[in-house]
Amino acid sequence: MIDLKMQTQMANAIRVLSIDAVEKAKSGHPGLPMGTADIATTLFTQVLRFDPSAPHWPNRDRFVLSAGHGSMLLYSLLFLLGYEDMTLEAIENFRQLGSAAAGHPEYGHAAGIETTTGPLGQGIATAVGMALAERLMNAQFGSDLIDHRTFVLCGDGDLMEGISHEAISIAGHLNLSRMIVLYDDNHISIDGPTSLADSTDTLKRFEAAGWAATRIDGYDIAEILKTIEWAETTGKPTLIACRTVIGFGSPKKAGTAAAHGAPLGAEEVAAARASYGWTAGPFEVPAEILEAWRAAGQRSVDARKEWERRYRALPADERAEFDRRIRGDLPAGFDEAIRAYKARLSADKPNVASRKSSEMALEVVNAVVPEMIGGSADLTHSNLTRTKSQKGVVPGDYSGTFVNWGIREHGMAAAMNGIALHGGLIPYSGGFLIFSDYCRPSIRLAALMGIRVIHVFTHDSIGLGEDGPTHQPVEHLASLRAIPNTLVLRPADAVEVAEAWQLALEHRTGPSLLALSRQNLPTLRTEHVDENLSARGAYEIRPASGEAKVSIFATGSEVAIAVAAKALLDEAGWPTRIVSVPSFELFEKQSDEYKASVLGTAPVKVAVEAAIRMGWDRFIGDGPFIGMSSFGASAPIEVLYKHFGITAEAVADAAKARAAKLGL
């Protein structure tokens, strides 16, 4: 047990490092670290199990700083505890280019940062995924290997965001009782007192979501400890609202919005240091205090070694499987399964919706990749993301691999990030493409973090028909392709769907999004090749007979329209080739030579996609584009494609008109 005086000094070390870093950077958020340092110190010195020398220990407790603007709290902790990546130099370079101590915690910048936070609400929702992953892995590998807790420190902003509702209601429903949220209840947001904009009874709100909840003094260390102990006995996820004072110790700014997001200023820094009795210089931590912190960093080393013993005692095959899962490698036999399945498809030539061929592909994938965790936002039978043998994940029984996320696209996407970050599992979702808008902030974070999550977005165009413009994506392909480091795949037939699933699973450094049709699509890839042609991003799916005069570029459901247009054009004496473009991003990664060969030399270039033109100029320059330039409408599919002029005839006519314009 650390004595109270030392613990206070340890907390003050966080405060002063945070103040110093913000002051030197001339920007940042000192208020949260100053306000919550005692909670964090208690947690990291007496509660959390982790080992700075083995920061990726799979069974470590997870800690998520959902209020990411208070990043200096986390950086101070990591440095003080002895995490190698977080040096004093990094902290002195807080918010400078290349520093591990970025403005907000960035996953991958330093071990110990479990997830990127900053966009409010994301941290708590991501942590729900971590807590769920812990239960899923526990069910699959047993308590000897995975048996940890997930802690979150969040602020009022996290709790005002809508995503927090989705997150806490999922966690409450699934009874993720090893999740403990410490709420920095400081009554202050950027604009002033939270009472300006909020009157929520937060405890009651969490209780309504199936959580245990209580309120404590954020500076009473004994109460903090006792309450965390209690939280572990509630049998429910637990909220502990900790009454704190933002900017604690700053004589003039404590308890006010002025402490939130700006340096305190030299005078107030001096006054705050004095209030802590802190006499060391900037960025100096007295040896005794640093030693106490470093000792605290060692307190779970024995527990980790004990875990290592259990791990080493496993049968070799079990250990190898656990290792593979944690590394994130796909199982042996995966490639071969996909190849064999593709060969079968090319022979069988199914005429099914790509959402259906996705289900067929998933039957193959899930049979060989046990780490797949599927789900749907209450559209299971529309998205077709649940394979036959998948058992549902239900409260108290986490041995299933399919999550009924409810009508919570945003919470689902964030939780999927948490599952991927936890390790050992590959999450995939089900939703309508239109509702990618609802989960965009979490998809962006997956892209920024570079983690493997897979979103199955069905009903990907006006092709969904009668539900009308509120449900018909028009701008979504472009707007998702716009996100850096995001793989958007729009496969044209069952074979490309199989290839898309292979690509998505093999794409370990960012999210993959599959855009799939509601309507049936013919198999176009009727000659089997082992190679994953979709991996090229774009490829010639139909050559011209003779020298091509027309190139048609298309994706997904419109490739079949291009094929029909080719027949019309060929017949009219315009030799036409077709390029299928399952992924813009993968195409851009090809060699210049390959790209030039795909773009081709045909003078007439046309693109067809049941979506807006944005992004297509890359392929067709100022050539004609057959697609959408407005919102859709409510009508049967065949009426809509005709109404909006997305037909083989329109493509052929546009090609001919272009040729005429070019004087061909």
Add this chain to the structure above:
Amino acid sequence: MIDLKMQTQMANAIRVLSIDAVEKAKSGHPGLPMGTADIATTLFTQVLRFDPSAPHWPNRDRFVLSAGHGSMLLYSLLFLLGYEDMTLEAIENFRQLGSAAAGHPEYGHAAGIETTTGPLGQGIATAVGMALAERLMNAQFGSDLIDHRTFVLCGDGDLMEGISHEAISIAGHLNLSRMIVLYDDNHISIDGPTSLADSTDTLKRFEAAGWAATRIDGYDIAEILKTIEWAETTGKPTLIACRTVIGFGSPKKAGTAAAHGAPLGAEEVAAARASYGWTAGPFEVPAEILEAWRAAGQRSVDARKEWERRYRALPADERAEFDRRIRGDLPAGFDEAIRAYKARLSADKPNVASRKSSEMALEVVNAVVPEMIGGSADLTHSNLTRTKSQKGVVPGDYSGTFVNWGIREHGMAAAMNGIALHGGLIPYSGGFLIFSDYCRPSIRLAALMGIRVIHVFTHDSIGLGEDGPTHQPVEHLASLRAIPNTLVLRPADAVEVAEAWQLALEHRTGPSLLALSRQNLPTLRTEHVDENLSARGAYEIRPASGEAKVSIFATGSEVAIAVAAKALLDEAGWPTRIVSVPSFELFEKQSDEYKASVLGTAPVKVAVEAAIRMGWDRFIGDGPFIGMSSFGASAPIEVLYKHFGITAEAVADAAKARAAKLGL
């Protein structure tokens, strides 16, 4: 009072019309209308005040069908009550192209549809805006003119979505006690029983948000009436959870997910009709029942006429002002105020951030446009959207014109839609551009509905500096430009900011989004012209001296970089012109001649924007683009612009390299 038997038959008319329409369309959602017909009948025949012959009566009670998939409930009501736009023919053509009875309720398709719904959660959140608008207009014009209620019928999907949390906590905080939500508590979602995915105590949840809440039997008409009466006395917004049975009356499908979203099938239709004792043919409503409905449609005519008398008794100037506000016309003097302000700016040449010049412009605007309702999602002092004289809107006092929305971007955007739909007010927001992702579904609905909402999105690029990639928009300009019918404005200096505000206010048929800088920008438009040059979308802001060899296209904060690049290029013997592109959408609306003249004939075309390239090929073909191709980073602004190569030198070098490539 309508007798109980007739009331039941009236409800059955809704049921049968809904069943018939879904059956004929071969798609749609019969379950909700069948389940909630008695609630809706009670509401429309005994509670709501409206007049089908004056559907735009400003003081009508608003009714929002948040569970928009149950659209046939609303269409049946509108037809039965005698709304002209909703004919029996439209209903017979449910979900067919051009029918007023689209798959989901579409604002503008028929009077009586108060808002477009379908994307879950949007309706209830939009209704919060309507309820707030009612209080704001009441405070400004008095109870004689505006004094109505806002009713919502929502489903469990609405309440699972995160946006519902933001909506109900705003409504609870602002104590919008004239808002009553009827919750179709049928325990069924698409995947099956709601218990698959949810365990929320909904009443407790609403109470935690400051609402009154109770549970009733959705088929006990006396209880429904009594409870609505009680709701009007609670002094709080009120939730009434109505226990219902989805697909009520369908012998085999009632109470199951099978009734939710597909036709019942001929056999089950017959069985359901029999269970209602309904013998009339498809789409036939017995005369007696139709008469009773039409009579019910007349029950508030006297109230409306009484309102007309009060309205006519107003002093002429007050009435004219009220009329102007309801029509949505801008006040006389608005144009002149902007012109005078622009002249002042061109003389003063301020060097301020565009968020700051937006604040300056707002001081001018708000002084002459009293219908402006500002706000911010807890970033008031960053967005600078609150002008000096604006008073905050607080619980119980709605005479202010600035809303502290809290950290609720999505709820804010949806509520703004509701404010705009209500009429009499022009809502504008404040938020960071990065968080446009959080409110995208509501922005899209504003675009689809074609309503005037204005979003002020500051911190619009890596120019925000140290907060890093979680806060730096990169793909957002492209992804917002991708939304049809959305005006994205990125002004380059204080003069363009003033013009952007003018354009946004004058743009009555869709949302306008202003992307504004955190960093200072010099005034580039130093010669005053009365004309709003930004209205052209793109225009030459700096001509070449002599025949242009280089055209640089730029927006916002990068126009000043283009000006610096021009100096370098001019000096190097490359006469350069600069085109400022405040809006892609407005540019596309210009004549072909004008567009050609702006694109120009200079052989070298370069674009610079601190964002991704997508969309710029339209201006520069395959010419060089200076901007972002990855996420940003945490560092001071000057470091970032250099690091990512967005500098005058880089622009000049790219132009020269391009010229060399072209052999010039």
